Amino acid sequence: GAGVSQTPSNKVTEKGKYVELRCDPISGHTALYWYRQSLGQGPEFLIYFQGTGAADDSGLPNDRFFAVRPEGSVSTLKIQRTERGDSAVYLCASSVSGGAETQYFGPGTRLLVL
């Protein structure tokens, strides 16, 4: 079946602009995760959804970052007033139910803030 998909694959924006990154999880997966990966680092957790609700948003760096999952499937990560330090690859993952099982990653969105 189809894996996790993310759009756009690349996004270039200017400092101060607003961006939205989209994630479409594997069909039937109730758990969805957002991670951010900077060059030379491992992925860093941002937020975890169980169904429509954010079960853990402890990784969001500040209030410029917000994510939604209104119908329990597709999720959007929103970044306001982007800064150059936000440049990274934003990875989305999904898993069956959010327990100990495997998280499957999407291809990522490479964000560059100029």
Next chain:
Amino acid sequence: QKEVEQNSGPLSVPEGAIASLNCTYSDRGSQSFFWYRQYSGKSPELIMSIYSNGDKEDGRFTAQLNKASQYVSLLIRDSQPSDSATYLCAVKGYGTASKLTFGTGTRLQVTL
């Protein structure tokens, strides 16, 4: 101290040799452990998961877990050039904590 520590490498091994990748973690309550492979410019891909002490084998890959020492390793037998990638160790905490905490990854180079 980082929560999950890996040697960044590069670890260079000749084709056909065994590659040994190591990872230590700080949270003694961690329950689930994963090894992901990441090719340059690509997203992480699961190689192995391990949940209990001991060895778990899958083809050329063996994961080893020692919770007392807070140590998890990945052995790759008969290393191939296609195994050249960054290997990420990821740890999931206890109970309702579902997030993965990753190490910085070890870059493996398999030479001809």
